Amino acid sequence: MKITKVVSHFVFGALAALLALPSVAQDWVQYEAPSYGFSMLIPKGTQTREREYGGGWGGLNATVEGVKLFGLAKLGAGESDAAIEKFAIQTIGIPASAWTEIDKGANKNGWSRYRVFQARSGQKLVFGGYGVGPKGNYLLYLETTPDDFRDHRADYDRWYDSIRLK
Numbered sequence: 001m002k003i004t005k006v007v008s009h010f011v012f013g014a015l016a017a018l019l020a021l022p023s024v025a026q027d028w029v030q031y032e033a034p035s036y037g038f039s040m041l042i043p044k045g046t047q048t049r050e051r052e053y054g055g056g057w058g059g060l061n062a063t064v065e066g067v068k069l070f071g072l073a074k075l076g077a078g079e080s081d082a083a084i085e086k087f088a089i090q091t092i093g094i095p096a097s098a099w100t101e102i103d104k105g106a107n108k109n110g111w112s113r114y115r116v117f118q119a120r121s122g123q124k125l126v127f128g129g130y131g132v133g134p135k136g137n138y139l140l141y142l143e144t145t146p147d148d149f150r151d152h153r154a155d156y157d158r159w160y161d162s163i164r165l166k
Helices: 081-092 146-151 153-162
Strands: 005-007 028-033 038-043 049-054 057-064 067-075 099-108 111-121 124-133 136-144
Touching (some): 038 136, 038 153, 067 081, 081 111, 081 124, 081 136, 124 146, 124 153, 136 153, 146 153
Antiparallel strands (some): 005 099, 028 038, 049 057, 067 136, 099 111, 111 124, 124 136
């Protein structure tokens, strides 16, 4: 994927941060979250925790070898990109001016529409996606360091490509 533009008025927040380490790459398993309507690769043995995030958003999170994973959903009617972006910015804590849009599209892997992003603040780098799917609204992302993201970019892309909305 090629970074195509800097997003200045919003930012996308969808997919979480942990699968990029070579030591776990060959031990990935497909994680199913049927109540939230998505699946994705995660390292075998990862312990996830569920949590409510307010405003109808809920989901899971986990930490593996310092990388944090988030899979959040707001089930029901699809919301505007602006509404999802506002939630993403508040949840991730990185201002929109520090977000870069990497890709966007529609009708792929269950996404009705989606945006892929990267956001950075100091030693915090977030990579993921957000959008709308069959069951509602989604924000899935990984949180790591800029060095880890650079060193394992192919693994981060593989994680994102594994996400399926159902």
